[in-house]
Amino acid sequence: MAKTWITTKGGDFGETSLGNGERVPKDHLRVEVYGTIDECQAHVGMARAFCENEEICETLCWLEQQMGILMGHLALFPGLPCPNISDLEAIVGKVGKITGETFRFIRPGDSKAGAALHVARTVARRAERLAVKLFRTKELQEDSYSYINRLSDVIYALSLWYDYVTRQEEEANSCQ
Template structure:
């Protein structure tokens, strides 16, 4: 069975509930940008060195399907009948992770470069794509109802990517220090021999 349907050959696409809209509609732009974000999150989790970060990012990837599906449906109740929706508990989950990581990382009092590790850099890409998706969502909300939980979740998500990026960068810095200590130790042992 081919993956193409030819249904979009004339510039329209189907929403989750089967309604057709123009591919350049703001609704499609919003959920398409979240789809772009999710692909970037998937790439980020492959670069992460901290197993917990991989787990958290995969949790986000899974939840992005709920977010995209709801935006891709004109009436949230139609989506709710067939799928799970983003909840206050999901927002709180992100807040808890952000608070936990913030407490465990060194304090930052200035702007930082976007990622000193590969994972950190990719997570900053996620953060910036998330901010763009959020801007589109806010524009979309001017004429369309979006549940407050979605707006809150998206707002927390960019902060979440920022703090996970910092944790990956910090882990890489610690690894570099450890590698330097081991290298100097081995050099000292060699010189004594």
């Protein structure tokens, strides 16, 4: 049987390769962290699929790209830097100005896109809880851990932004 690009059989015995070529168990903590970021990225993609606001869709697409870079960085691909945390902080600041929101506990589910973002946020928080173990043992640099920590903040802000815009549009349409 010919080897395909999807099925390599390299993991059939419970190991996978990091970006630097090192073989590690599939349940290695580093693999768990970037695998959880992968799961989070999929939820952000689902939110983008439901999204009906062009500016927010573009931001979600950008975030998915940054998460891909982050996963490569965490998987130790040579020369792949951690994405810039100030970009995430800028989005949080922008959303705060648009919505006037401050942190509050909310009930997810005002929209499909917003709900998908809240699922992504909880997955990002799980990635953070896993990543702190690598950070404590000095296997993860501070900038990488801080970026993962900020990821749930930006996803939370994006969910607030989407639901805010959706409410504004609904109110505008109800007056016509």
